[in-house]
Amino acid sequence: xxxxxxxxxxxxxxxxxxxxxxxxxxxxxxxxxxxxxxxxxxxxxxxxxxxxxxxxxxxxxxxxxxxxxxxxxxxxxx
Numbered sequence: 001x002x003x004x005x006x007x008x009x010x011x012x013x014x015x016x017x018x019x020x021x022x023x024x025x026x027x028x029x030x031x032x033x034x035x036x037x038x039x040x041x042x043x044x045x046x047x048x049x050x051x052x053x054x055x056x057x058x059x060x061x062x063x064x065x066x067x068x069x070x071x072x073x074x075x076x077x078x
Contacts, residue, residue: 036063 043055 039059040056043052043059047055
């Protein structure tokens with residue numbers, strides 16, 4: 001019975017680490033959305049009304065390329 005105690009402790013530590021990791025990922029996603037919204041507001045503030053769609057398309061293209069690169073780097077190559 002004493003042999004099971006270290007396994008339970010490791011399991012609880014693993015669950016705790018996974019929970020902290022999940023919380024950090026949620027905060028990361030929320031921060032990314034807030035950053036994206038802030039960039040949209042900056043575009044509307046800094047650029048003339050007629051150039052806003054062009055700048056937004058370049059920003060969206062950059063986000064798309066970066067996302068595909070990260071997905072390919074971390075998920076496809078493994």
